[in-house]
Amino acid sequence: MLTRILTQGPIPRVEIARRTGLSQAAVTKAVAPLIEAGFVTDQPSPAAVDEPVESRSELGIGRPVSPLTVVAESISVIGLKVTPTDLIGVITDLRAGIQATRHQPLPDTSAETVIQQLAVLAKEMMDSISEPAGPLIGIGVAVSGDVDSRHGVVRDSPFMGWRDVPVAALLTEELGVPVLVENDVRALTIAEHWFGVGVNADSFAVVTIGSGVGCGLYINGEVVSGAHGVSGELGHLPLAPGDLVCTCGRRGCVETAASSDAILARVRETTGRPELDLSGAIQLAHEGDEHAREAFDRAGEVIGSALAAMVNLVGPELVVIAGEGVADYDLYDQRMRQAFAAHAFGAAGDCRLMLRSHTFDNWARGAAATVIRAYVRSQPPFNR
Amino acid sequence: MLTRILTQGPIPRVEIARRTGLSQAAVTKAVAPLIEAGFVTDQPSPAAVDEPVESRSELGIGRPVSPLTVVAESISVIGLKVTPTDLIGVITDLRAGIQATRHQPLPDTSAETVIQQLAVLAKEMMDSISEPAGPLIGIGVAVSGDVDSRHGVVRDSPFMGWRDVPVAALLTEELGVPVLVENDVRALTIAEHWFGVGVNADSFAVVTIGSGVGCGLYINGEVVSGAHGVSGELGHLPLAPGDLVCTCGRRGCVETAASSDAILARVRETTGRPELDLSGAIQLAHEGDEHAREAFDRAGEVIGSALAAMVNLVGPELVVIAGEGVADYDLYDQRMRQAFAAHAFGAAGDCRLMLRSHTFDNWARGAAATVIRAYVRSQPPFNR
Known part of the structure; x- marks a missing residue:
């Protein structure tokens, strides 16, 4: 339900019902906890309030329509892209909208150095998140090569010269937040699927x-x-x-x-x-x-x-x-x-x-989108 | 439901409930019309009757378990494979089990000749279907190359030298039964997915x-x-x-x-x-x-x-x-x-x-599996 509102919203309840084949009552029931938790709203946005009432009642049911939309600022996500020369980091909201960007040059490509630099960069970015941005839910890391995303391990990255680096475990230990690792191109594809041409x-x-x-x-x-x-x-x-x-x-x-x-x-x-x-x-x-x-x-x-x-x-x-x-x-x-x-x-x-x-920011945004997808789908490490 | 019983059966209702997340009552309700129509049975097979009761009550609910299984002979399907030198035809049952096979050499590869020969071969095979085999539901034709299966058209088959041949329309008109056309390798893949290693x-x-x-x-x-x-x-x-x-x-x-x-x-x-x-x-x-x-x-x-x-x-x-x-x-x-x-x-x-x-019969069986899949899923031309 949240996936649908996130990728297809703003969307009226009646339209979700039509597309899913559920009853409107079932949709309302499923959406209630999402509204309760602050991820979704059915309140008109400030912009919409200024619109004439006619345009908000397209469905002709005689009262302003309040389509469901995600509350983008309900959470924050950090996406990091690793290249042999630089780290690129972005902070995004629930809609993968980029709120802030940081670049950091790398002295060398050894796994030890890069993990340490990733931790430093991530900590700085974590510290920079403040209201109205929502709480950080997790960090995504995008690396080129053969990445075992299920176990958070970079198995073989010729560009970095890495073999079997347990990036997720090392960073989670250091940072105390869930960390996901994904092949960089696949991360970009996830971003396009949920928030782009896909x-x-x-x-x-x-x-x-x-x-x-x-x-x-x-x-x-x-x-x-x-x-x-x-x-x-x-x-x-x-x-x-x-x-x-x-x-x-x-x-x-x-x-x-x-x-x-x-x-x-x-x-x-x-x-x-x-x-x-x-x-x-x-x-x-x-x-x-x-x-x-x-x-x-x-x-x-x-x-x-x-x-x-x-x-x-x-x-x-x-x-x-x-x-x-x-x-x-x-x-x-x-x-x-x-x-x-x-x-x-x-x-x-x-x-x-x-x-x-x-730009390189797109890669980092892909890493963030990977985290958002896992979070919304309640996939590991976000099992609910 | 029929797909599940067909590809995973024999399977007890309780197991379908477990795998689908439906209640056992819902499964029983969904299966009833399939049993009514003769596609599925919950009666023990003659072989099973001879087994000791113990082995039939694995679930320990105190009475013989009658897993659901498709009635293979409830329908018949014809699958035809076109090669530049021969036509290969099989008659199968609902489980894509081959009941009969025919081969027929082709004098040439012109679309006109091949369509005519396909019609002749199909008619002979249709006439040969008799009890206990079930009624013919449709005919599948497998051809190599670029095949538009939705419209039943072979768009480009270099082996046959065909361009834009509306095989399904021509044969349906001639034979009066639904005809599906599919790329031969994709047909084979459908057969492996439903009835093979897949x-x-x-x-x-x-x-x-x-x-x-x-x-x-x-x-x-x-x-x-x-x-x-x-x-x-x-x-x-x-x-x-x-x-x-x-x-x-x-x-x-x-x-x-x-x-x-x-x-x-x-x-x-x-x-x-x-x-x-x-x-x-x-x-x-x-x-x-x-x-x-x-x-x-x-x-x-x-x-x-x-x-x-x-x-x-x-x-x-x-x-x-x-x-x-x-x-x-x-x-x-x-x-x-x-x-x-x-x-x-x-x-x-x-x-x-x-x-x-x-063998070439496998290709023809793939064509039959394509028909079975469309039939069981109520896809065109079997919309119900």
Whole structure:
């Protein structure tokens, strides 16, 4: 019930009854404790009070309609995204609306350092939460790689160089609040499902391009988590030309041609300029340098093939392209679309491709959305 | 309720109540019309009557337990599989148990000829159904390629050379019974989900190897159908070496190295023996001919990479390998497993790989299972 009001609200009781097949009395009964607890309200918002009464009585039942809506400020959540160079933290409300943001550089990527820095950052953010923001319910942490979210363990994160780090247990002990850990792309997909483009899509994929290439899938009513906790590893499909070794240790992965590091390495090699950094390589490509463009073309081609592979397998209605690489999307765009069109099978290619501007805060918001979802569904660690 | 009894029965009312959260009275009430209609029985089977009473009263409620079970012979279904050279038909009961089988060679693959031959075969089979078999409820047709099952149209079947053939409408008009059309691999996946290995798996994939390479996916409680009707096109992931043109017109598809035609073409080319047929090529490989083995190795490698791509994306618990190519699985096996292990990402590789011996009758049974599922769920064309 709370899920429905959260993702579809403001929504009148009668509409919930229609969509769920419950009686209106049953809806009223189910909603009462949520109103009692302060998560939901049926009071008109201050803005609505100013509206003429006519617009509030659309259903024509002769009195102002008070649709149910969540009280966004009833709780606070902290979402943290871990990258090899920085921690990004956001405080959100129950609707995953970002209330505050903090960034903190990392001295190194060792699990010990990062856990300690995460604890410091989280404590600062916890201390900063004050009225009217609601009490903190929990902290979400988003990390790339193979994450066992059920046990809160990062099993294998090539980017961080981590193996079997029990992030949730370590941070819960330190902070005394529930901590959830999730694969970063899956966290982003959960956020899109509950609070983004996914609310109205029967199936969708979120593809992220940047320092890695990832993919979150929403199919048959749920985010795909993988029987063994691995799914959406689009960056590790064996689709790249040549036989370069990936950060994961395997050969031929998409990321060996399409990650920002791979693109930079290629530009350095073909231009003979080992001092270039990524923004230098991007600038060269924008200036039309042949070698720099070739590296982005190559990345675009491999990403397009990977997108085609994904839609041929799962056929989503919508593909959202996000990630920090989206800022320079014009450099991949043409080859990516060509390769996609060349390999998408029949009607699978009819899915909508949508670009999503993206900052690192979005990743952290995904981590917060993961906590909100578990809380609203009363899933661990929020069993009620 | 019928779905549960069909896929999990024989099952006592009390167990259905436990699994559904309904009261036992509610279960009894829901089951009554099914018993009335003859689909379900709570009478002990003749075999059970002979058992000592003790074993029939496991629940200790002092009288023989009569678990609910479907009456398999309450209905009949016809399933038809279309291949470029033959039609394969089965008659099944409500449990998808095969009661009769017919094969019929095709003079050509034109839609006109095949529809006419399907009608002839179906009529013969309809005439052959007699007591104690139940009345025919409908006919399922399985075809490879892009099939719009909702509208009963084969949109694009490269193997058959068909485009936009309204199979269901044409056959329904001819035969006067409901006709469902489904992608053949998806039909097989529906059969595994309801009547096979999938009954107890949270997620699984069926991968078929043979004249094509296909894949059916069961994720998050349902067979994946694709927003635009396309999914599981494992044979058309752009993973093959070189740049051969596929039967679908695209380049680099898995099937250009791994379909039985592709293997045969490769063996003919490398051995310089254009007169070889597939069984000749298989024999050569079994005898250890280097060229013939290389063609199978190559196929195995591409299939292994495709399997890895699929598990990296969707992470199923179980992968069932089926299809007529399974008969010569020993020729692919080693390279396939090597390539799979080389490219499966982290715990995704922990999925079980299971081999399923397979005949063309299985495809036809899948078509029948598709009809049974729609019937039991009261989905079109069986809206009640």
